[in-house]
Amino acid sequence: MDNAYHIFGLNxxxxxxxxxxxxxxxxxxxxxDVIIExxxxxxxxxxxxxxxxxxxxxxxxxxxxxxxxxxxxxxDGRRVTIMPEAGAGGDEILLFLMGxxxxxxxxxxxxxVLHASAxxxxxxxxIFAGPSGIGKSTLAAGLNQRGYPFLADDVCAIATANGRPxxxxxxxxxxxWADVLKKLxxxxxxxxxxxWGKDLEKYFLPIDCIQDTPVPIKSVFVLSTTNxxxxxxxxxxxxxxxxxxxxxxxxxxxLEGLGGKKDHFEQCASVAASSxxxxxxxxxxxxxxxxxMDMLEERFLL
Amino acid sequence: xxxxxxxxxxxxxxxxxxxxxxxxxxxDADAPASINELGNMPIASARGLFDDNMGFEASDLTxxxxxxxxxxxxxxxxxxxxxxLFLKIHDAYTDVGExxxxxxxxxxxxxxxxxxxxxxxxxxxxxxxxxxxDTAVSKMADDxxxxxxxxxxxxxxxxQKLLSxxxxxxxxxxxxxxxxxxxxxxxxKSQPLESFARAVYFAGLPHTREQIQKALAFSSFDIxxxxxxxxxxxxxxxxxxxxxxxxxxxxxxxxxxxxxxxxIVQNHREVMRRFGYLDENGAIVY
Numbered sequence: 001m002d003n004a005y006h007i008f009g010l011n012x013x014x015x016x017x018x019x020x021x022x023x024x025x026x027x028x029x030x031x032x033d034v035i036i037e038x039x040x041x042x043x044x045x046x047x048x049x050x051x052x053x054x055x056x057x058x059x060x061x062x063x064x065x066x067x068x069x070x071x072x073x074x075x076d077g078r079r080v081t082i083m084p085e086a087g088a089g090g091d092e093i094l095l096f097l098m099g100x101x102x103x104x105x106x107x108x109x110x111x112x113v114l115h116a117s118a119x120x121x122x123x124x125x126x127i128f129a130g131p132s133g134i135g136k137s138t139l140a141a142g143l144n145q146r147g148y149p150f151l152a153d154d155v156c157a158i159a160t161a162n163g164r165p166x167x168x169x170x171x172x173x174x175x176x177w178a179d180v181l182k183k184l185x186x187x188x189x190x191x192x193x194x195x196w197g198k199d200l201e202k203y204f205l206p207i208d209c210i211q212d213t214p215v216p217i218k219s220v221f222v223l224s225t226t227n228x229x230x231x232x233x234x235x236x237x238x239x240x241x242x243x244x245x246x247x248x249x250x251x252x253x254x255l256e257g258l259g260g261k262k263d264h265f266e267q268c269a270s271v272a273a274s275s276x277x278x279x280x281x282x283x284x285x286x287x288x289x290x291x292x293m294d295m296l297e298e299r300f301l302l
Numbered sequence: 303x304x305x306x307x308x309x310x311x312x313x314x315x316x317x318x319x320x321x322x323x324x325x326x327x328x329x330d331a332d333a334p335a336s337i338n339e340l341g342n343m344p345i346a347s348a349r350g351l352f353d354d355n356m357g358f359e360a361s362d363l364t365x366x367x368x369x370x371x372x373x374x375x376x377x378x379x380x381x382x383x384x385x386x387l388f389l390k391i392h393d394a395y396t397d398v399g400e401x402x403x404x405x406x407x408x409x410x411x412x413x414x415x416x417x418x419x420x421x422x423x424x425x426x427x428x429x430x431x432x433x434x435x436d437t438a439v440s441k442m443a444d445d446x447x448x449x450x451x452x453x454x455x456x457x458x459x460x461x462q463k464l465l466s467x468x469x470x471x472x473x474x475x476x477x478x479x480x481x482x483x484x485x486x487x488x489x490x491k492s493q494p495l496e497s498f499a500r501a502v503y504f505a506g507l508p509h510t511r512e513q514i515q516k517a518l519a520f521s522s523f524d525i526x527x528x529x530x531x532x533x534x535x536x537x538x539x540x541x542x543x544x545x546x547x548x549x550x551x552x553x554x555x556x557x558x559x560x561x562x563x564x565x566i567v568q569n570h571r572e573v574m575r576r577f578g579y580l581d582e583n584g585a586i587v588y
Contacts, residue, residue, distance in 0.1 A: 053371070053378045055357030064357050067371075100358045132349055132361050133456040178454035199364045201454040225458075227540040253354055284458070285540035 002037075008106060008157045009168040009214065010034050016082070016094060019173055019206070034105065036097070039081040041073035050257025055100070057257025062104040069093060072101045077108035091196060098171055099154060103250045106157050107258050111168075112267035113250040116156035116220075118167045119148040125167040125215040126300045127156060129248040130223035135287060138180045139223075141205060142293050145184065150174070150207045151215060155250055158271065159214055165271045166214030174205040181205070183289055219276040219300050222248060225284035231291065233299055234279045241272035244279070305380050305411035307505050309343065309390045312470045314426035315418040316487040317390055318537065318545070322526055323498060324388065327509055327517035334520035337529045338536050346376070346391040347450070347460040355379065365451065365461040369398040372460070373406045380409035386507075392449065394465040395473040403478075410480045414501050418487035419579050419588045420467045420570050421554035421563055432541030439562050442467040443569040468573040486577065488551050488588055494518050523549045552588045 004023040005012045011023060014036035045063055048056035056063045062074040069088045073081040080101060084093055106113045116129035117140035126148075128136045137153050144150045152170040159168050178201035181188045191203035221233070222244040236244070245268040249255065255264055271277075278299065282292050309324075311317040321343050325335045328342075344351055352360045352368065355375055360368050379387060391405075398404050405413075420442060428438035441447045447464045450457035464470055475482055483504040490497045499514050509517075519525075527546040530538070538545040554563065567574065567586065574580045581587055 052355045052357045053374050066358060095362055096358055099362070132353060132359055133458055177456055180455075194362065195364070199366070199453050200362075202361075227536070227538050228534060251357075254357075283540065 004032065006212070008102070008111070008155075008170055009159060010109075012036060016090065016097065018094070018098075018171070019204070020171055034078055034080065036080040036082070039083065041071040041081050041083045043071075048257060049259070050253055052253055055104075055254065057104070057254050059259050060108065062101075062108065062254065062258065064096065064100055064104070066092075066096050069096060072097065074101060074104045074108060077105055077110075080105060089196065091192075095194060100251060100254075102170075103155050104254050104258070106155070107251070107255050107260070110260055110263055112158040112165070112264065112271070114156040114158065114220075114245065115154070115248050115250045117153045117174075118151040118156050118215075119143050120151055120211060120215050121148055121218060121300055123215070124218035125151055126218055126296075127167065127220040128223055129156070129220060129244070131248075134223040134225065135282070135289075135292075136223065137174050137176055138183070138287065138289060139293065139296070141174050141176060141180070141184055141186075141207075142289050143297075144207060146293065146297075149211060150209050151211055158217070158267070160270070161214035161216065164216040164274055165267070166216045168214050169209050169211045172207055172209035174207055175202060176205050177202050180287075183287065217271060217275040219278065220245065220271065221278045221280045221296060221299075223280050223282070226281050227284055229283055230281055231283060231288065231295065232281050233295060234281075236277045236279055239272075241277035242268050244277065245271055304386075304506065306376060306383075306409055307386065307388045307411050308346075308405065308413035309388055309416070310395075310413050310474050310482075311392065311416035312418075312423060312464065312467055313392055314423050314430055316416045316485070316490055317392075319490070319521065319523075319526075319549070320414070320416060320485075320498075320501070321388075321390060323517050323521040326520040327502065327507070327513060330509075330513060330516075334525050334529070336533070337526050338533060340537075343388040343390055345459065346372075346389045347393065347462050349457075349459055351375070351379075352460060360460055361456055365453070366398075368460050369404060370402075372404055373398065373402060373409070376409040377406055386505075388505075392464060393462045394470045395478045396463055396465070405478065407479050411506070412481040412483065412504065413474065413478060414505065415471075415474045415482050415484045416487060416490075417471055417484060417577055419551070419554070420566050420574065421558060421579075421586065422487075422551065422588070423467065424562070424566055425554050425557045426547065429547055430539050430542050430545075432539070435558055435562050439565050439569075442566070445469055466569070468570045471573050471577070484577070491549075491551055 002013045005018050005020045006023050007020045010033040012034045013032040045056045045058050045061050048058045050057045054065050060076045064072045069092045071083040114129050116127045117136040118125050118127045128139045151167050153174045157168045158165050188203050194202040321340050424438045428435050445465050449462040450459050451461050530546050535545045
C-alpha cells in the first residue's frame, strides 16, 4: 500500500515511507503530482547534457547512482523510479531520495531550489544559504530553539505565491552532527543516525513543520567563513544580489543538464528584487553560534 | 587533455609557493597575481570539488566511503578538463581498496613532489597548526596522522591521510607508478631559476626562461608576505598568525631543542639521508 504525503507543496504518492505528515484528506482516484516507486532504471541516459561522476541529466531526465544503495531515475518532475542495490538499507535509500533526488525533481518542475535552510519570522521566511559545513542547519536548529518555526533544511524550495517568491516547506527534520547537537544541548542518544552502523556521527532531528502554505521571503543570508576574527553582515545592493543566489543553487550542475538556466536566472533575479540579501561572515575557528544568532536576529527583525 | 599534474607534498614544504609561481607563470601578466586567486589549482580534498561533481554530498558518507569514490572523481576531472589541470594534494599516495590507489594513474599526467628538511617542516607545521613543537614532532612520526578525521563533525575538507613524514615521501616517490619530479625546497630557495625551470619543463609547459624569471620575481617571499599583510590570505589556518612567516632554510636551529631535533633525525634518518638532509656521516646538512 502506497502512502500519500504533502511535501514541497506537492501531493506525493510513495512506495517508501517518507518522514513527513501523511496527506490529511487523500482523495480516492486523485492523480498525485509525483509518484515514487520501485522499478527498473536505465543504466545510462541516451542523451545526457550534463554528466558528473555519479549523475547524468538531460531534458526531462535525471539518473543518480549511489553504489551499494540504489539507482534513482527521475522523469519530468513527476516520477521517481528506484532500483535498490543488494544489501541497501531502507534508510539509506531514503537519505539520497530526500536530498539529490528531490532536488532534481524540483529542478525538473522549474522550482527554484537553494542550498539553504529556512525559518519563519512573523509570517515571512528567512533563508540561510551557503556551502556544506557553513552552518545552515545549525542556525535553523538554534533559531528554532529561540521559537522561530522551521521551514526547510538543505533543500530549500522557492515558488511564487501571490506574486512574491516564497519558501515551500520541505521534510520536517534536520541533519545535525554530534558536535552541533552538543552545542545545542540536545541529547543525541534519542536520535536516529543518518547512516545506521556507519562511522558517521550525524543524526536526524525531527522538528515541527506546520507551515502548509508558501511563506514569502523576507531576507536571504548568504553565509561564508573567514580565517580572521571578523563577524559581520553586509547588505548587498542591486545586481550584486543575484550572483550569490545563483551560486548557492542546490546542485547547480543538475540544472545545466536538465535545461532551464534562463528561467533559473529570472527566478534568482526575482528573489533578489523582492527580498533583502546579506553577505554574512563568521570566523571559521569555533562556531560562535549565540553571537551569530544575535547578530542575525537583529537584522531580520528590522 | 594529458591528465592531472599533481602538486604533491607534505604540508609546509613549498607547495603554496609553487602554486603562486605557477599562477603567475600561466597568467603571464605585468603585475603579481593575487595570492587569493589560486582557485584554478584547488586542493584535491576540497569538499566542493567532490560535491559538485559527484551528484551527492560527501557529508552523508563516511571517510572511507569518500576515499573509495575519490579515484573516480579524479578520472572524471581529467577526462573533462579543457585545459591543463593542476591539483594540489597533501594526501599520501595510498590505496583506498585492494590495489586501488587514491590517485589513479589513468587520471594522471605526472606529479611534482615538494620535499623540505623535516626539521624546518616541524617548526612551520607547529606554527601553522597552533601546536607545540613536540606535538609536531610526534605527528610527523605517526603513520596514523590525518587531516579532517573526526567523525563527529563536518570538516571543511575531506579526510587526508598523511602517514608519517617519511611515509609520505616514500609513498609518492617510490610507490606512484607515474613520473614524479622531486623538488627540494632548499634548492628552490638557493637555485630558484634552475629548480623552477626543471619543474616547468617536466610538467610540459612551453614557457621561456624570461617568463619563468618574471613569475619567480612576482612570487618572491617579500611580495607574497606583503600581500598577506595588506589583504590577508584565504589559505591561512585560523590557528596561525600568518601563513608566510619566515620561509627560511635552517630556522629550526633557533626554534627546536637539541632533543627535538635529535628525535626528528632518529625518526626519519633514512629518508633524510636519501634526500640530502643528512650527509654521509649522519650530520645535519641545513
